[in-house]
Amino acid sequence: MSITNEVKTEQPSSVELKAKIEKVALADKNLLLDIKNLKVHFNIASKSAWPWSKPSKLKAVDGVNARLYEGETLGVVGESGCGKSTFARAIIGLVEATEGEVMWLGQDLTRMQAVQKREKRKEIQMIFQDPLASLNPRMTVGDIIAEPLVTFYPKLSKAEVKAKVKAMMDKVGLLPNVINRYPHEFSGGQCQRIGIARALILNPKMIICDEPVSALDVSIQAQVVNLLKELQRELGLSLVFIAHDLSVVKHISDRVLVMYLGNAVELGEADALFANPKHPYTKALMSAVPIPDPKKERAKVIQMLEGDLPSPINPPSGCVFRTRCPIATAQCAEQKPQIKGTDVHAVSCLLVD
Numbered sequence: 301m302s303i304t305n306e307v308k309t310e311q312p313s314s315v316e317l318k319a320k321i322e323k324v325a326l327a328d329k330n331l332l333l334d335i336k337n338l339k340v341h342f343n344i345a346s347k348s349a350w351p352w353s354k355p356s357k358l359k360a361v362d363g364v365n366a367r368l369y370e371g372e373t374l375g376v377v378g379e380s381g382c383g384k385s386t387f388a389r390a391i392i393g394l395v396e397a398t399e400g401e402v403m404w405l406g407q408d409l410t411r412m413q414a415v416q417k418r419e420k421r422k423e424i425q426m427i428f429q430d431p432l433a434s435l436n437p438r439m440t441v442g443d444i445i446a447e448p449l450v451t452f453y454p455k456l457s458k459a460e461v462k463a464k465v466k467a468m469m470d471k472v473g474l475l476p477n478v479i480n481r482y483p484h485e486f487s488g489g490q491c492q493r494i495g496i497a498r499a500l501i502l503n504p505k506m507i508i509c510d511e512p513v514s515a516l517d518v519s520i521q522a523q524v525v526n527l528l529k530e531l532q533r534e535l536g537l538s539l540v541f542i543a544h545d546l547s548v549v550k551h552i553s554d555r556v557l558v559m560y561l562g563n564a565v566e567l568g569e570a571d572a573l574f575a576n577p578k579h580p581y582t583k584a585l586m587s588a589v590p591i592p593d594p595k596k597e598r599a600k601v602i603q604m605l606e607g608d609l610p611s612p613i614n615p616p617s618g619c620v621f622r623t624r625c626p627i628a629t630a631q632c633a634e635q636k637p638q639i640k641g642t643d644v645h646a647v648s649c650l651l652v653d
C-alpha cells in the first residue's frame with residue numbers, strides 16, 4: 301500500500317481576498333480623524349416631585365465610530381434629532397464627550413489640555429447651519445473674516461490682515477470691495493460664503509460643515525456645495541459634511557455615516573454604500589432620493605417609515621430602530637446589534653451581514 305503525502309496549499313477565500321485588497325488600498329491613505337466609541341450623554345433634570353429622584357440620561361450620541369482620511373469628505377446623514385450635530389460638535393469640542401476617543405492625527409482631542417486644544421482649533425474649523433445667525437451683525441464682513449487671524453496671529457500688521465482677508469474673499473467668490481459692509485446686506489448664499497471664508501482664513505486641515513446648505517434655496521445649495529468641492533480640491537481640505545438630504549451627501553462624500561437615534565447604523569465608502577445599502581433605515585432614506593430619469597422616478601417605490609423618531613431619553617430596547625423597522629423580529633427587542641463589516645462597508649443589524 302502506498303501512502304501519498306498530499307500537501308494542500310490553502311487558497312484564500314474570495315471574502316479574505318477582498319478584505320486584503322481593501323486593507324492595502326486603505327493603507328495608502330493618510331488617516332486624519334479616527335473616532336472610537338464616541339458617546340455624548342446629557343443629564344436631564346427629573347420632572348418628578350421627589351427631590352431624590354435621579355436625572356434622566358439623554359443619549360444624543362451613543363458609541364459612534366467613524367474615520368476620515370486626508371483630502372476626503374465624510375458625509376453624516378440622518379433625520380432631525382438623530383444626533384448628527386451633537387456628533388460634529390463633540391469632534392471640535394463644543395460639547396464634551398462623555399466617553400470615547402476623537403483621535404486627530406494620532407492625538408486624542410477629548411483628553412487634551414485647553415492650551416493644546418486651542419492650538420488644534422487652527423487645524424479644525426466649523427461652518428454653521430444658519431449663515432446669517434452665525435455672523436456677528438455688528439461687525440463688518442472684513443472684521444468677521446479677520447477675527448480668527450487676529451486672535452491666533454496678533455503680530456500681523458493691519459495691512460497684512462486686510463490683504464489676506466481680501467484674497468480669501470476673492471477665493472470664495474465675494475467681491476473684495478464689499479469688505480466694509482454688514483451681514484444683513486447679503487443674501488443667505490453670500491453669508492454662507494462669508495462663513496466659509498472665515499473658516500478658511502487660518503488654513504485649516506479640516507472643516508466641519510454642520511448642515512451648511514439646509515437653510516438655502518436649492519439653486520444656491522448647489523453653488524455652495526460646488527464651492528466647497530472646488531476649495532477642497534485646491535487646498536487639500538478634509539470635510540465632515542452633515543446633512544439630512546441624502547442626495548447632497550451623495551454628491552459630495554467619499555465616506556458616509558448613517559445615524560439613527562445617536563447610533564451609527566451604516567458606515568462605509570460612498571460608492572459601496574450607495575451601490576448596495578444594507579440597513580433598512582438607509583434603504584428607506586435612499587428610496588426617497590429623487591432619480592433624474594422621469595420613467596424610473598415614476599416607477600420607484602418609496603419605503604415609508606412608520607411613526608416618529610423615539611425619544612433619546614427613553615430609546616427602545618435592543619435595536620434602536622426596531623419600532624420602525626419593516627423586518628424586525630422578536631430578537632431585535634432583546635439584543636442590541638453591533639456594527640460589523642470592514643472599513644469599506646459596515647452595518648449594524650442582526651439580520652444583515
Ligand code: SF4
Nearest residue numbers: 619622625632649650
Ligand atoms: S436589528 Fe432588527 S430591528 Fe434593527 S435594523 Fe436589523 S432587523 Fe431591523
